[in-house]
Amino acid sequence: MPRIARAVKEQGAPLLGIAAYFYDPIFVEIAAKLGFRVLWIEMEHAFITFAQAADLCRIASGSGMLTMIRIADNRRENVLKAAECGPDMIDLPMADSPEIVHDFIQHARFRPEGARGYFSVPRALDYGMVESLPQAQQKLNAELSLMIQIETAEAVARADELCAIPGIDIFLGPADLSSSLGVPGQTTHAKVVAAAQTCIRSARQHGKLIAVGSPLPDVQFWADQGVDILFCGNDVACLRIGAQSILKQATAAIQNRKASTSA
Template structure:
C-alpha cells in the first residue's frame, strides 16, 4: 500500500504495544498508517510481523521504524511485508544513501535478495513479480533528529529514493538545548527551516505531533506525513480524561 494515494496528507500513530489488536483499532478509527516501533519499546521482528498482518488485513499502511541504519534489520522489516521502513539517526547524505541502498534491490540498491519470505508470499509469488515490483511497492522514510542532520540538510535533500523526510521534534529539542520542549520557538524554527527547504523541491516532509492544533499548523505549512501520538500515550490520555470527569 502507498501512503498518499488520493490524499493531501496522512495521519497515524506510533505503536509500541506488542498486541497487534491496537493496529486494528487504529485502522477502525480511520488512521492512514501506523509506525510500528523497533527503536523504543519491547518489540522484535518476530512480534511485529503480526502487526504487519493486522495492518494488511484492515487496509492500513504499515511502517516499521527500525532501530538504526542496519542493512539486516531493514531487509528483515521489508521481508515480513512492511510497506515502508523508517530509518532513524540520519545525519548525512551518506547515511540516507545507506538507508536507500539497504531497502532497495538492484539497480536502486543492494538489499539482500531472498524470495522465501512473507513479502514474497513464502515463495509462492513468481520470483519475477516479486523482485520486479518490490522497489516500487516499498518505501523509505528517513528520520532527521539533530543539529548534524540540520547542518547537512541541503545535501540530504538531494538523495534519490527517499519517500519522506521525517523530523523528530523530541531529539531535535535536545539538539536545540531544550530537551522535551517540542513547541519551543527554537525547535519550531528549526523544523520550519527544513520544511521551507524541502517542500519547494517536491520533497514530502513529516513530523510528530501531540495535538490536533499542532497537526493543523504543520499541515498548513506543507507537512504531509503527520505522526500523531503513541499508542500508550493515547490510551493514557483517554483513561485520564475519564477518571478526571468521573471525579469532577
C-alpha cells in the first residue's frame, strides 16, 4: 500500500498539505510543527533543483511530513531523479493521455510494473543499506504513489480512461482547468465543478486517491467533495500574507501615535 494511502486510512481525510516554491528548510520545519501533514515540492514552475528537492524530502520526513514532488514533465531524467529523492508521491502535470501516463509509470516503477533504471544507492533505497535490493525495489513499487494531474478539458474527457490505469492516483488542478474550460481563475465556476465531479466519480469508481490544490476560499468546497489530500497554501503566500499583516499593524500603530500626539 502506498505510504500516502496508509496515512489517509489511519488519520482520515483530508490530509492538509502546503507547497514549497523555494528552498527553505526553516519553512518546512515550521509547517510540520504547525501540523501540516504533506509537503508539495514544486519543480514545474519553481526553481528548486533535484539536490534541493532531496534535502527537502529529508527535512520533511524527519519532521513527520509526507512529501510530493511535482515534476515538469514525463521525461525519463525528470521522473527518475525525482524518484531517487525518495518522496512519498510524484505528481505529473498535464497528464492528458494514457500514453503520457504510461511513460511516467515506465520511468518510475521497477520491473515488472515499469522499466525504472537500476541504481543501488539512492535515498529512496536507503543508500543500499537493505538486505535485498530486488525486494526493496518491489517494496518501493508498492509504497510510492504516482499522481497524474487532471487539469485540462482533454484530460477530463478521458477521465474514466485515465483513472482506470493501474498504479496511479489523481491530482485535480482547478486553476489550469478553469483556464482550459474558458473561465480562467473561476475555480468554483459551474463548468469547473462539473468537470471536477466527473473526475472524482471516476477516481472513486477505480479506487484512486484524490488530491487537489486549493486557494483558501475554496477549501470548504473541496473538503465537501471528499478529497483525500488538500493543499491549501504555499511558502510565498505565507511570506506575503505575514509581511502584509505586520506592515499593516505597524503602520496603523504609527498613525495612531501621530494622531494622539497631534491631538
